[in-house]
Amino acid sequence: MTDTTAVQVAPEAVETNKGHEGAQIIISLQQKGGAGKTTMLCCLAGAMARDGAKILFLDTEAGFPAAAWCEDLDDENVDCIEITSEEQLPATVEQYQDHYDAILIDTAGWDSRMASYAIGEAHLILIPCKSSKKDSIQAVKTYFHAKTATKNHKKAPEIVINLWGLKKYTNVAERTRVEMAEAKMPVLPYTMPALTGFEQMDWAGGMPQGAAAAAFQQWLGAMQNEHHLVYYDRGPLSQKTTEVA
C-alpha cells in the first residue's frame, strides 16, 4: 500500500494479497502501550474463525494475555502458541504457514528483537491508535519504523493505521484524525469508538458483545472492503487440519 491518505482503496493491496500462497501473516504493532493491539487481534481471530478460517495465534507478549483469551474462547478454528524466544517465531511460522488461513502475531511494541522478527514475517501490519497525542506520535513512529525495517523485503507488507478506541465527538478524536491525515498515514476508513464492550472482554473473555460487537463487525467490513484480509478474497487455504500441542 502506498502511503497516501489512506482513505482510499489501494489497488496494490489487492495485488499483494493475491500473492500469498500460504497463511496471511498479520501482526499488531504499536510502541505505545495499551493502544488496543491485543484486543484488536483477538477480535480478529475470533471473527475470522467464526467465518470458517483456520487461525494460528502466536502470542509474544509477556504474560501471554492473548493465549489465555484463545484458550478461554475454545474455538476449534483457533490454535495458539506462546512464543518465548525470538528464534521460535520464524520457525513456527514456517512450520505452520501451509496449514492455516492466517497466522496472527501479537507483539508488545516494535522496540524488541521479538517484534523485529514479527515484522520480518508480516504481510499485514495493523497499528492501533487511540485518541491521545502519545498514541498519535507513536503510531507515526511505528509506521516509519515498519517501513524502514521492511524496505529491503521482496514484497513490502501492507501497513494500516486503525483509529481504535476513540471517544466519539471529542476534540481529541478529531485532532488524532487530523494528525494522521497531515502525516499522510494509511488509515482504515472506519473509526473504532471507545466502547465498554471491549473493556468487558478483559473480564469476561470471549468476543465483544452489544455495541462493541456491532462496531467490530463494521471494522471487519472495512478491512474486507479494502482487501486487507486475504481469507475473505481467497477463501479457505486448504482442508488440512493441524493439531498444535
Ligand SMILES: Nc1ncnc2c1ncn2[C@@H]1O[C@H](COP(=O)(O)OP(=O)(O)OP(=O)(O)O)[C@@H](O)[C@H]1O
Ligand atoms: N475500542 C475500545 N474501547 C474501549 N476500550 C478498549 C478498546 N480497545 C481496547 N480497549 C481496552 O484498552 C485496554 C488496552 O487494550 P489492549 O490490551 O488490547 O492494548 P495493547 O496495545 O495490547 O496493550 P499492551 O501494550 O499492554 O500490550 C484494555 O483494557 C482494553 O479492554
Ligand SMILES: [Mg+2]
Ligand atoms: Mg497487548
